[in-house]
Amino acid sequence: MSLHQAVFTAIFAVSVLSFMFSCYQRLQLVAIGVPENRFDNPFGRLLGMFNYAFAQKRVLARPYGFNHFMLFWAFMLLLVANGEFLLEGLLPGVNLALLPQPLYHTLQLLFDLVSVAALVSVLVALARRLLFPPEYLGNDYTRPASGEALLILLMIATLMAAFFLLNGAHIALGQSGTWRPVSSAIAALIDGLPPAVLEMVAVASWWLHALVLLLFMNFLPRSKHMHILTAIPNCYFKNLAKPNVQPRETFEKGERYGVSSVEQYSWKDLFDSLTCTECGRCQDLCPAHNTGKPLNPRRIVHDIKVNLLKNGPALKDGKTGLTSLIGVPAEGTIGEDALWSCTTCGACTSVCPVLIEQMPKIVKMRRHLVQEKSQFPEELLNLFENMEQRGNPWGIAPSERTKWSSQLGDRAFKPGESEYLFFVGCAGAFDSRNKHVSVALATILDAAGVSWGMLGKEEQCCGDSVRRLGNEYVFDKMARENVALFKEKGITKIVTHCPHCFSTLKNDYRQYGLEIEVLHHSQLIAQLVESGRLKPARLPKLGNVIFHDSCYLGRHNDTYQAPRAVLKSVLGKAPGEFGRNRENGFCCGAGGGRMWMEEQSGTRINLERVKEAMNGKLPDTLCVSCPYCMTMMEDGLKDLGAADVIRVRDIAEVMAEGIS
Amino acid sequence: MLVISCIKQVPDTTQVKIDPVTNTLIRDGIPFIINPYDSHALEESLRLKDRYNLRTVALSMGPPNTVATLRKACALGVDEAILLSDRCFGGADTLATSKVLSAAIERLDRQEQVGIVFCGKQTIDGDTAQVGPGIASRLGFSQLTLVDRIESIDFLHKTIRVRRKLEGRHEIVEAPLPVMITVVRELNRPRYPTVPMRIESRDTEIKVWDNSVLELDVETVGLKGSPTWVSKIFSPERDQGEIIGDGIGDPIGTANLLIDRLLGKDLLAV
Numbered sequence: 001m002s003l004h005q006a007v008f009t010a011i012f013a014v015s016v017l018s019f020m021f022s023c024y025q026r027l028q029l030v031a032i033g034v035p036e037n038r039f040d041n042p043f044g045r046l047l048g049m050f051n052y053a054f055a056q057k058r059v060l061a062r063p064y065g066f067n068h069f070m071l072f073w074a075f076m077l078l079l080v081a082n083g084e085f086l087l088e089g090l091l092p093g094v095n096l097a098l099l100p101q102p103l104y105h106t107l108q109l110l111f112d113l114v115s116v117a118a119l120v121s122v123l124v125a126l127a128r129r130l131l132f133p134p135e136y137l138g139n140d141y142t143r144p145a146s147g148e149a150l151l152i153l154l155m156i157a158t159l160m161a162a163f164f165l166l167n168g169a170h171i172a173l174g175q176s177g178t179w180r181p182v183s184s185a186i187a188a189l190i191d192g193l194p195p196a197v198l199e200m201v202a203v204a205s206w207w208l209h210a211l212v213l214l215l216f217m218n219f220l221p222r223s224k225h226m227h228i229l230t231a232i233p234n235c236y237f238k239n240l241a242k243p244n245v246q247p248r249e250t251f252e253k254g255e256r257y258g259v260s261s262v263e264q265y266s267w268k269d270l271f272d273s274l275t276c277t278e279c280g281r282c283q284d285l286c287p288a289h290n291t292g293k294p295l296n297p298r299r300i301v302h303d304i305k306v307n308l309l310k311n312g313p314a315l316k317d318g319k320t321g322l323t324s325l326i327g328v329p330a331e332g333t334i335g336e337d338a339l340w341s342c343t344t345c346g347a348c349t350s351v352c353p354v355l356i357e358q359m360p361k362i363v364k365m366r367r368h369l370v371q372e373k374s375q376f377p378e379e380l381l382n383l384f385e386n387m388e389q390r391g392n393p394w395g396i397a398p399s400e401r402t403k404w405s406s407q408l409g410d411r412a413f414k415p416g417e418s419e420y421l422f423f424v425g426c427a428g429a430f431d432s433r434n435k436h437v438s439v440a441l442a443t444i445l446d447a448a449g450v451s452w453g454m455l456g457k458e459e460q461c462c463g464d465s466v467r468r469l470g471n472e473y474v475f476d477k478m479a480r481e482n483v484a485l486f487k488e489k490g491i492t493k494i495v496t497h498c499p500h501c502f503s504t505l506k507n508d509y510r511q512y513g514l515e516i517e518v519l520h521h522s523q524l525i526a527q528l529v530e531s532g533r534l535k536p537a538r539l540p541k542l543g544n545v546i547f548h549d550s551c552y553l554g555r556h557n558d559t560y561q562a563p564r565a566v567l568k569s570v571l572g573k574a575p576g577e578f579g580r581n582r583e584n585g586f587c588c589g590a591g592g593g594r595m596w597m598e599e600q601s602g603t604r605i606n607l608e609r610v611k612e613a614m615n616g617k618l619p620d621t622l623c624v625s626c627p628y629c630m631t632m633m634e635d636g637l638k639d640l641g642a643a644d645v646i647r648v649r650d651i652a653e654v655m656a657e658g659i660s
Numbered sequence: 661m662l663v664i665s666c667i668k669q670v671p672d673t674t675q676v677k678i679d680p681v682t683n684t685l686i687r688d689g690i691p692f693i694i695n696p697y698d699s700h701a702l703e704e705s706l707r708l709k710d711r712y713n714l715r716t717v718a719l720s721m722g723p724p725n726t727v728a729t730l731r732k733a734c735a736l737g738v739d740e741a742i743l744l745s746d747r748c749f750g751g752a753d754t755l756a757t758s759k760v761l762s763a764a765i766e767r768l769d770r771q772e773q774v775g776i777v778f779c780g781k782q783t784i785d786g787d788t789a790q791v792g793p794g795i796a797s798r799l800g801f802s803q804l805t806l807v808d809r810i811e812s813i814d815f816l817h818k819t820i821r822v823r824r825k826l827e828g829r830h831e832i833v834e835a836p837l838p839v840m841i842t843v844v845r846e847l848n849r850p851r852y853p854t855v856p857m858r859i860e861s862r863d864t865e866i867k868v869w870d871n872s873v874l875e876l877d878v879e880t881v882g883l884k885g886s887p888t889w890v891s892k893i894f895s896p897e898r899d900q901g902e903i904i905g906d907g908i909g910d911p912i913g914t915a916n917l918l919i920d921r922l923l924g925k926d927l928l929a930v
Binding site: 251252253255257370371372373374376378381384385389390473 | 672691693849850851852853854855856858859860
């Protein structure tokens with residue numbers, strides 16, 4: 001064994017051991033999390049992993065993503081080249097040249113070209129971070145040109161440069177074929193140097209490449225570049241259920257509720273925190289962050305990671321962590337205000353390229369605050385008591401639920417007779433503006449000859465707000481009562497014009513054994529139009545129409561087309577769009593229980609959205625598909641003094657006008 | 661020193677309607693809640709417990725289903741909840757109610773000296789505001805009504821200083837302990853029960869004291885001991901005077917209207 005080989009073998013062994021030890025340490029921290037089954041449906045998981053990790057579906061959703069895609073695939077291919085490099089260092093002569101010549105030459109060509117691609121990507125990334133960083137790359141704890149980011153880019157660039165120099169020197173020395181065009185060009189540049197110097201260049205670049213490579217490997221688990229190791233498995237372990245429904249809690253003696261310390265998170269939550277790459281896309285889309293609230297979903301994940309790294313070792317030994325997870329905001333500690341700022345709109349979870357679930361982590365911490373501490377914004381006390389005592393957020397007597405339909409006669413749901421239960425929802429039953437939407441939907445259902453009925457004063461809130469606010473105890477009671485009532489009445493189909501009721505009945509209630517057809521009115525109306533049972537005959541005088549996506553209909557339930565189809569069937573053309581629409585839609589500000597809270601810090605979310613509507617061609621009508629959006633958009637327009645210029649209509653009102 | 665809160669289970673008045681024929685409350689199917697003022701009384705007793713580590717007891721007189729309300733008090737953190745329930749206590753007016761509550765307080769006082777009794781300023785179903793003062797007079801306690809702030813408690817000299825919320829003014833009063841305090845909503849913000857406490861309270865024993873425990877003369881309690889008779893409940897008609905204009909929306913216009921009217925009736929001279 002040569003000295004060179006012996007020294008390298010020793011360094012290699014130390015590096016690999018140190019790398020493995022770092023990874024083991026990190027994974028041990030992940031293992032303090034509570035169990036969660038993310039091992040089911042391996043085929044679906046592999047498919048997800050392929051789409052999101054290998055095909056980089058979400059990364060490519062933004063133009064810059066192509067650069068990452070290129071770098072990712074260059075890395076994947078260069079894994080083979082680097083494997084060969086390390087192997088040959090350990091066992092000289094064992095290399096890809098042992099493969100059939102055509103294959104070997106093809107690989108040489110490929111590695112050469114891919115290395116150029118990697119180098120270009122790195123330079124683009126450096127330029128982006130240094131010269132034209134997007135706003136969302138930095139924030140209060142990091143900046144685009146952070147030392148860590150620059151170091152890693154520099155390391156990759158060095159690896160590529162050393163690779164070319166090494167191959168160039170080998171070619172110039174005649175020790176290697178000319179199947180590498182870029183390396184050959186380098187060789188042509190240094191061809192005039194004496195062989196001894198070329199030898200020195202070759203040895204120096206080999207060692208530079210080897211040492212930087214091993215350093216790079218050891219740097220990964222100790223930095224945000226851990227994602228290089230964890231992103232692919234994180235995509236495999238993604239949440240397969242589309243809306244991120246929180247797990248149920250059991251209410252027995254001795255149980256804990258929610259999360260106040262990292263070990264109460266599931267292992268997947270903790271794995272998420274190690275996977276975050278700090279790309280800032282969640283921060284870029286978050287309505288709270290965009291309007292100056294103390295919440296930044298990226299910061300939440302970062303703080304969980306910092307807290308895990310600080311407290312993990314003690315927690316692992318069964319002690320308590322010293323840095324509290326919720327408290328006075330600091331690195332590793334999340335402020336309560338940040339937690340209460342979340343609208344649960346799901347923008348963060350739907351944009352994250354590596355499928356981190358930010359929002360559910362917030363709800364888990366809310367669960368702790370509400371259920372173990374009874375610590376929540378003052379306004380929520382009334383909401384919680386009204387929900388628990390009177391089954392609706394306003395605390396109005398249940399007997400008032402049918403007032404809006406007094407003109408319609410007896411419309412009680414009749415088991416065996418009524419096809420659909422019209423779940424009116426609290427806003428549809430009590431809120432004076434949204435009662436008009438209930439009337440519009442009733443008119444539509446009657447016009448299409450749909451048989452329907454209501455629960456009247458037996459209906460109670462679906463519990464959406466209390467669940468998102470972390471009051472699982474009250475939600476659990478409401479869900480159990482509602483499901484029992486639906487079963488007792490033999491209900492098999494439900495239609496509702498509130499996306500919050502829709503998503504809760506459809507998705508959350510599955511956990512309570514309710515698996516029936518639940519439709520948002522946009523879906524049912526679109527079906528009725530398509531089947532010819534509804535024929536819009538009159539063009540409503542609505543002028544320019546713009547459509548605003550509801551988060552719980554769109555992002556949480558992938559229903560983007562139905563409301564647009566309904567509008568198109570009446571208007572004869574597709575409605576106008578906001579700049580931020582569909583998956584990138586911007587919340588009205590009322591989700592996640594924010595409807596019932598004051599918006600004290602920053603600017604108002606609804607104003608930001610209404611201003612966006614007025615950005616381009618001024619619309620005459622702003623169409624919504626959710627009672628919360630209705631309230632928020634109308635209030636926003638009133639605040640801007642534009643309520644007379646732009647009116648807000650639910651899609652059902654538009655359709656009702658089109659068929660009358 | 662023991663701190664007692666007297667709480668009453670009342671129908672949720674936001675859901676109560678008055679029967680137009682009989683002029684009585686329709687109570688069928690109406691859920692019960694803790695009388696809102698009493699929830700502030702309960703909260704204050706819990707704050708004293710948190711601050712001074714005093715023992716707290718919640719007392720309620722009512723039918724057996726009042727256990728639900730007392731259980732909620734347990735979930736909020738009282739050390740003990742006692743229901744005073746007996747057929748012979750039924751139909752009580754304020755006089756008879758204060759008699760039963762006072763007897764229970766006296767009984768508790770024999771085990772541990774009672775320092776403060778908190779009551780809501782009134783109930784939302786009866787609205788008499790007489791039970792608290794009734795207890796104070798029967799027991800000879802100091803009586804501080806309409807309290808919106810506890811200023812200080814001097815355990816050494818056994819005195820308490822509070823602020824009373826009166827019409828258009830506040831009054832700071834000091835009184836010797838033991839004391840009966842009726843509270844207004846401004847006093848505090850009631851807490852919300854934590855889930856572990858709710859679950860704990862499911863199994864908490866709610867003591868029930870009937871008349872075999874209190875041994876009161878049955879002629880002095882319940883319907884028999886209640887000299888008050890409700891002959892009719894009605895909204896009083898306005899037989900004189902009238903409301904003119906919109907004093908909040910248009911105060912100047914309304915004042916002018918009033919002046920014109922008074923001038924017209926020759927009650928005012930220019």
